[in-house]
Amino acid sequence: LRGRGVWRYKELIAGKYKNIVSINEGNTPLIRSSNINDNLYFKFEGLNPTGSFKDRGMTVAVSSAVSLNYKTVIAASTGNTAASAAAYAARAGIKSFIVLPKGKVALGKLAQSILYGSVILEVDGSFDVAMDAVMRLYKDLKVVYPLNSFNPWRLEGQKTIAFEIAEELGVPDNVIIPVGNAGNIYAIWKGFNELVKTGVINTIPRMIGIQAEGASPIATAIIKGKDSPDFVENPDTVATAIRIGKPVNWQKAMKAIRESNGTAIVVSDSEILDAQKTLARKEGIGAEPASAAALAGYIKAINEKVVDKDEKTVLILTGHSLKDPDSMTKAEAKRILVNPLHMEKIILGEINGSNS
């Protein structure tokens, strides 16, 4: 486990672990932009074992559950926490329950949860209804270990994103992160702060949180200079991963943003889908909508002079595009039914732009 990845930083991860449950998570590529801006980097968390950053926290939280002899874990999820919990529970040989907002989970994530063998409990309502149910159950049913990001071990794993960025790039001026339940922005801020405390680095980046227009309780509170967010009763956005109205980690996220002299930006669904296409068609990187929100936020931040293009900025691309195939098919594309014997004319027409 010493090689690369989350457990490379074992000494910096709080807690004692009799057993480590790992699928070689972490050690994701930091990809430099080739066509948008030389000072822009993408930390592609979509290349984790189940295709999102959640694996970093899950390896630690499930290792903790197993070390404490739990045989059952549970998580409410918009999809990626579920897929990750299912995979790590399967790896550990323990049972997993996931609680999902019925009909609101991207196909790829639901498919993963089924494949990995979780018991899937679907509730009518938003993710927040599922989250409330898990918080309540956690108090009543002590045999079940809760995996949501109020579980500190999740954040201990996710903070390694900061360690890898610092090792490879040093300290960027800005880190831009899509925010839902708001654990990840805090975890990454925590990671940079711990490196300052141990003298490895002497500054931290500005933490910039991005939320979707229909689900932006934290961003709205930051922009309005309020101490606490107004929760959103019926959150709605095409970026279903961050379709969260009552983020459990809102205090932590607001602390990370404010103490890093950062900010928060709200982006629309169309800006998110445009950014998803730009990432794919300019950089060759396929990310799900919630992740593309980071690029939508970057573009807005540059236009509004919140970030300068000469500043070194890292976008955390939190999930792979395969998670949400429906979002991909929304993109316009040229699909031409051809007679296989007569493709030359079509191809030459496309090249010369002379096709009608």
Ligand SMILES: Cc1ncc(COP(=O)(O)O)c(/C=C/C(=O)C(=O)O)c1O
């Ligand atoms: C792709 C993607 N991008 C960003 C976020 C937001 O991270 P947090 O602000 O730490 O919640 C999520 C979160 C997903 C869940 O909360 C879940 O899976 O239940 C995500 O899947």
